[in-house]
Amino acid sequence: xxxxxxxxxxxxxxxxxxxxxxxxxxxxxxxxxxxxxxxxxxxxxxxxxxxxxxxxxxxxxxxxxxxxxxxxxxxxxxxxxxxxxxxxxxxxxxxxxxxxxxxxxxxxxxxxxxxxxxxxxxxxxxxxxxxxxxxxxxxxxx
Amino acid sequence: xxxxxxxxxxxxxxxxxxxxxxxxxxxxxxxxxxxxxxxxxxxxxxxxxxxxxxxxxxxxxxxxxxxxxxxxxxxxxxxxxxxxxxxxxxxxxxxxxxxxxxxxxxxxxxxxxxxxxxxxxxxxxxxxxxxxxxxxxxxxxxxxxxxxxxxxxxxxxxxxxxxxxxxxxxxxxxxxxxxxxxxxxxxxxxxxxxxxxxxxxxxxxx
Amino acid sequence: xxxxxxxxxxxxxxxxxxxxxxxxxxxxxxxxxxxxxxxxxxxxxxxxxxxxxxxxxxxxxxxxxxxxxxxxxxxxxxxxxxxxxxxxxxxxxxxxxxxxxxxxxxxxxxxxxxxx
Numbered sequence: 001x002x003x004x005x006x007x008x009x010x011x012x013x014x015x016x017x018x019x020x021x022x023x024x025x026x027x028x029x030x031x032x033x034x035x036x037x038x039x040x041x042x043x044x045x046x047x048x049x050x051x052x053x054x055x056x057x058x059x060x061x062x063x064x065x066x067x068x069x070x071x072x073x074x075x076x077x078x079x080x081x082x083x084x085x086x087x088x089x090x091x092x093x094x095x096x097x098x099x100x101x102x103x104x105x106x107x108x109x110x111x112x113x114x115x116x117x118x119x120x121x122x123x124x125x126x127x128x129x130x131x132x133x134x135x136x137x138x139x140x141x142x
Numbered sequence: 143x144x145x146x147x148x149x150x151x152x153x154x155x156x157x158x159x160x161x162x163x164x165x166x167x168x169x170x171x172x173x174x175x176x177x178x179x180x181x182x183x184x185x186x187x188x189x190x191x192x193x194x195x196x197x198x199x200x201x202x203x204x205x206x207x208x209x210x211x212x213x214x215x216x217x218x219x220x221x222x223x224x225x226x227x228x229x230x231x232x233x234x235x236x237x238x239x240x241x242x243x244x245x246x247x248x249x250x251x252x253x254x255x256x257x258x259x260x261x262x263x264x265x266x267x268x269x270x271x272x273x274x275x276x277x278x279x280x281x282x283x284x285x286x287x288x289x290x291x292x293x294x295x296x297x298x299x300x301x302x303x304x305x306x307x308x309x310x311x312x313x314x315x316x317x318x319x320x321x322x323x324x325x326x327x328x329x330x331x332x333x334x335x336x337x338x339x340x341x342x343x344x345x346x347x348x
Numbered sequence: 349x350x351x352x353x354x355x356x357x358x359x360x361x362x363x364x365x366x367x368x369x370x371x372x373x374x375x376x377x378x379x380x381x382x383x384x385x386x387x388x389x390x391x392x393x394x395x396x397x398x399x400x401x402x403x404x405x406x407x408x409x410x411x412x413x414x415x416x417x418x419x420x421x422x423x424x425x426x427x428x429x430x431x432x433x434x435x436x437x438x439x440x441x442x443x444x445x446x447x448x449x450x451x452x453x454x455x456x457x458x459x460x461x462x463x464x
Contacts, residue, residue, distance in 0.1 A: 038197070
């Protein structure tokens with residue numbers, strides 16, 4: 001079956017929708033089933049689909065190694081900084097009370113949102129890294 | 143839904159789980175075993191959805207049926223996909239498995255019955271977490287101090303988050319989630335270290 | 349009736365033992381990792397079965413519902429699923445290195461290669 005045209009066209013059309021769905025799942029983690037982990041995996045799957053259909057070289061052109069390496073650490077760092085904000089505000093570690101940025105009741109909202117985005121970024125980057133390393137080891141064997 | 147209505151669907155799904163897991167053991171072509179494992183993950187995700195675990199079902203469908211399958215197929219390209227035929231039954235393992243099964247089945251008669259609302263797991267900490275979220279739902283003014291006056295000592299957060307599982311993960315037990323993210327980060331770094339950045343002509347040397 | 353009240357737990361025991369036997373009795377290392385995945389998901393099934401409340405619903409507060417299933421084991425299992433896939437990724441990377449170093453991933457052939 002050499003219908004590669006179908007694969008290319010459909011994956012290029014579907015990838016933006018998958019990305020939007022991934023952001024939706026992360027952003028609505030507090031309102032419906034979802035959250036950082038699920039949304040991160042869905043985000044990564046859009047890039048993995050692109051890498052499967054178009055090859056590793058194209059994936060490296062879109063998402064270079066430096067970007068995924070940096071984002072892997074950035075997510076954990078964001079989570080840690082939110083936790084340290086509690087200490088710098090004279091509360092306990094991971095206490096969200098000093099994050100009252102918009103209004104006096106918004107501390108928990110800000111804390112939970114930032115933490116969810118941190119988790120989503122790290123999970124997505126790690127899944128792309130895992131796919132890239134495994135696939136590259138496979139193509140280096142040949 | 144009563145327990146019997148639930149079981150009409152789940153008897154079939156759980157039996158399907160047994161069939162797929164036994165098939166995975168007997169398949170020697172590892173690509174086929176990976177596909178059946180992916181099917182097993184999907185049926186398990188449906189079982190969890192039937193058991194009211196929507197977040198968990200979504201995670202298993204994305205991670206178990208998605209990422210794990212891609213990972214296994216990628217590894218099988220390098221490792222080789224035919225298992226050699228082995229005739230022997232592993233007798234010590236079989237004896238161990240049968241004895242453990244007997245002991246565990248004997249232990250299940252002491253477990254709380256399925257769906258029991260008075261089980262210790264359901265009455266210890268969970269009602270407090272659920273009550274906090276539900277009382278905030280019934281408050282009409284956003285940000286009023288009405289709820290704090292009613293529950294001054296147990297009111298930990300002043301917003302209404304409908305998804306109870308997310309509020310447990312990210313707020314009540316945020317410390318655990320921090321180290322879970324650290325575990326994922328460590329797995330990513332380990333992959334980079336183990337598989338290396340093999341450039342052509344490097345011969346696998348880091 | 350006792351059969352239906354404990355059916356979930358017995359299925360979990362059966363699945364866990366199938367996974368355990370696959371891990372111990374398969375000489376192929378990739379099959380061992382697949383058995384580990386079966387084992388782990390069986391344990392998650394046990395946790396989720398423990399958290400179900402009869403007449404309850406998904407633990408998302410939607411106004412008409414009154415009784416919710418216990419959300420705490422769900423949080424535990426979510427962590428465990430992601431950790432299990434991370435473990436599988438690292439294990440498969442180690443297997444790929446073993447294949448490159450020894451040329452095989454069958455246990456008995458590896459024992460012979462080690463003896464030399």
